[in-house]
Amino acid sequence: MSSVSLARPFAAAGFAAVFTGVLAVSALHVLPPTAAISPIRRTISEYAYYETGWVFNLGVLILAAGSLAVFAALAYAKLIRPASFASLGLLLWSAGLAAVVYFPKHDWSVGPSTHGTIHRMASLVAFLSLPLGALLVTVMWRRERRWRGSVWLTAIPALAALAFFSVIIGAYLLTPYTGPPWWDVIPLGFVERGLATFEVLTVLALGRWAWRAAAVPAPDDAPTPAS
Template identity: 75%
Template sequence: MPSTALARPLAAAGTAAVLLGILAVGALHVLPPTAEISPVRRTISEYALHETAWVFNLGVLVLALGSLAVSAALAYAGQLRIASVAGLGLLLWSLGLAAVVYFPKHDWAVGPSLDGHLHRVASLVAFLSLPVGALLVVLAWRRDARRRADVWLTALPALAALAMFGVIIGAFLLQPYTGVAWWRAIPLGAVERGLAVFEVLTVLALGRWAWRAATDERKGAFLTDVR
């Protein structure tokens, strides 16, 4: 079996896993007891501090595995070199998500913890590395007419994710001048959820990219055989 033949099943499985992971985390927004958590002020990781934490953890891990499958699909489709900065960015996204689960956020009812600090670092790495890695893939293929739609569908959510990330960084940097704690200066929960939405859309766009590239390769091989 040629390596490109693995790209389509990996892209399909990865996309399905990403959607299932998001469905699991999304359900926590509307089902008790976590439905009472403010999506505007509280971060998504707050769901990991309740009795239904297993749903959150499972959803994030499935999202990480799905994203990893999408990265592999891109590599098998010949669109990504795993041993590259772009490949590293996509890998760090998946590893960062896994670390977010392994190291729970601060439980402020108890106080700050080492796990909470590591959780915050893992979140920053994950949220930043994915759009950067995706944009590097975009830059590598921006002049290929066959990939024009994939380039735009990937670049737009990746840039939007960086913009949302910039809102958080801006609030942090302005903290000494405004005198307002950065997590209070913005609706942190809403901004983080917006960031997460654009990150997921980026992964889905990459999954579509891998599928279409592998399909094009298959069609090309078929035409070659016919000739």
């Protein structure tokens, strides 16, 4: 089996894992006791502090593993080089998700904590690195007519994710002028869930791209993978 033909098994595994992880976390929105958490005001990470927190942790780790499989599919499809800034962005996304599980968010009934601070930083790294890495891939292949559709299908959710991310950053930077804490100024739960949705759509778009690339032979004058 050639290296390119390995792209499809890894892409398929990535799809399966991403859907499984998303389904696990989504179920917590409708099943007790976490169904009582407001999806508009409260963050997803709060699910980790309930007795069903293991479902949240497992779902996020499965999503991280699925994202790694998509990364491998992209590499085997020769859409990215393993040692590149695009690859770094995709890897930091998976690493950030794993860190979010290992270092839970602040338990505000106790107060701020070191692991909560690490959790917040890991979240920022993950949410920012994936769309930036994906956009680097699209920039590299934007002139290839055969990938025009894949470029747009990847760029649109990546840009949407950055738009949601900018809402959080903007609220934080405007704190001195708004008065209340920044997380009360915006519907943080809604914004975070919108951000997470477009991050997942970006991963799925990259997986679809790798799947298609495994079946489309590269022309002789094709550019080298994204750096």
